[in-house]
Amino acid sequence: MLKVPRKYISQLAALKSVLKNPKNKFFFVAGHQRPDGDTIGGILALYSLLIRLKKNVELFSYDSVPSFLKFLSDSEKIKKVKKTDRQFDVAIILECSELYRLGNIINPEKQSKITINIDHHAYERKWADINWTDSHSSSVSEMIFYLFMSLELPLTKEEAISLYVGIVTDTHNFTQTNTNAQSHIIASELLRSGVEPPVIEKNVYGTKSLNTLRLLGASLRNIKIDKTDKIAYIQIMNKDFYETKTAPEDTEEIINYAGMIPNVLVWLLFRETQKKNFVKVSFRSVKDIDVNKIAQKFGGGGHKNAAGCTIKGKMERVVKIVIPVVEKYLYNRR
Ligand SMILES: [Mn+2]
Incomplete structure (x- = not known):
């Protein structure tokens, strides 16, 4: 009962x-x-x-x-x-x-x-x-x-x-x-x-507009993996939204694709925000890795295996700041 x-x-x-x-x-x-x-x-x-x-x-x-x-x-x-x-x-x-x-x-x-x-x-x-x-x-x-x-x-x-x-x-x-x-x-x-x-x-899960599917295509075309092969990430620029006539709410689920790559432990989505020079970062991780702790370093938070934050800066620079922090976290964990 x-x-x-x-x-x-x-x-x-x-x-x-x-x-x-x-x-x-x-x-x-x-x-x-x-x-x-x-x-x-x-x-x-x-x-x-x-x-x-x-x-x-x-x-x-x-x-x-x-x-x-x-x-x-x-x-x-x-x-x-x-x-x-x-x-x-x-x-x-x-x-x-x-x-x-x-x-x-x-x-x-x-x-x-x-x-x-x-x-x-x-x-x-x-x-x-x-x-x-x-x-x-x-x-x-x-x-x-x-x-x-x-x-x-x-x-x-x-x-x-x-x-x-x-x-x-x-x-x-x-x-x-x-x-x-x-x-x-x-x-x-x-x-x-x-x-x-x-x-x-x-x-x-089973309904996506044509534009949302096109945004997914644009996002996955540029999926990247770091030098350790343990971190995968997707970047979405405002021009992707513009070209596919989509909005930030259409990014739902896109991050999950990066986690499908074998041996990846942490996967991320970087997305330009409407506010100029701010990038929203979403983190996902396998069971024993706490990305909430990483997101907190950047003033964000969430759950152990799903967290997020917003960082000031251009896309390229934000990626360059965040990825080494994740690499360092994975390295120090052992
Ligand atoms: Mn909830």
């Missing part, structure tokens, strides 16, 4: 008392910039939960919802804004180990009576009134599943789909190190609530 884990009991009790208090009416819900499947899936499941509790809910995102997630019901309710001046009773913020990741849409301390932080990243900060964080959870969607359970709200099909998308994308189809027995048990519950895996697969 699936039970709410003991470790969640005190935070869930605090959360429940906030949700059950009729004075708490106006809710702000948002996640990190460049939202992924877990951020959006989590936001939408939470939205539905709050609506069922008769709350007034506003959903926000600093960046737009990626196109592969637009099939999720209510995704159009997520407003893309850089800032809101409104006041709320409760601000629930997902997947922001540090508040700046939200992108300053709101100043929760000033614009909300109560702040709630739900997160599963490593090295989380306890910046909110209620901090429900668990770096052992595969996804915030998995955590929100337990919130439904503890409120004794049986999942609707739409809620189950949102949570399933969150788990599937964050574990990359139950294949990454954050996948655990619990994720599979929860997934089976979500299937019972009506999730059809082929439908999810087709929408999330």
Whole structure:
């Protein structure tokens, strides 16, 4: 029998008392910039939960919802804004180990009576009134599943789909190190609530626009490997976006190709940003290599096997700075 884990009991009790208090009416819900499947899936499941509790809910995102997630019901309710001046009773913020990741849409301390932080990243900060964080959870969607359970709200099909998308994308189809027995048990519950895996697969992974495929082609043509053959990297320039009529959100999954090369231990994606002379760097690694530590050296962060940062400089220079740091890290590890 699936039970709410003991470790969640005190935070869930605090959360429940906030949700059950009729004075708490106006809710702000948002996640990190460049939202992924877990951020959006989590936001939408939470939205539905709050609506069922008769709350007034506003959903926000600093960046737009990626196109592969637009099939999720209510995704159009997520407003893309850089800032809101409104006041709320409760601000629930997902997947922001540090508040700046939200992108300053709101100043929760000033614009909300109560702040709630739900997160599963490593090295989380306890910046909110209620901090429900668990770096052992595969996804915030998995955590929100337990919130439904503890409120004794049986999942609707739409809620189950949102949570399933969150788990599937964050574990990359139950294949990454954050996948655990619990994720599979929860997934089976979500299937019972009506999730059809082929439908999810087709929408999330099996659909790409012609332009996105052309961007993938342009990116892979220039894939590089370092002199040790252990580090592979892809570079995407703004001109690639321009020529293929694509945008940064179309780079989803491209990084994974670099990790397919045999013997590669760390793989990266360097991408020019809209802001001139800044390069976004994404890191991925095999199980025992902690790229979060490398990303942190450049002011970024994330998870052990998936992290990122943004570095000032032109593409060529940023690559020249980052690759030796990764090489050194791999060398010193032995
Ligand atoms: Mn996540």
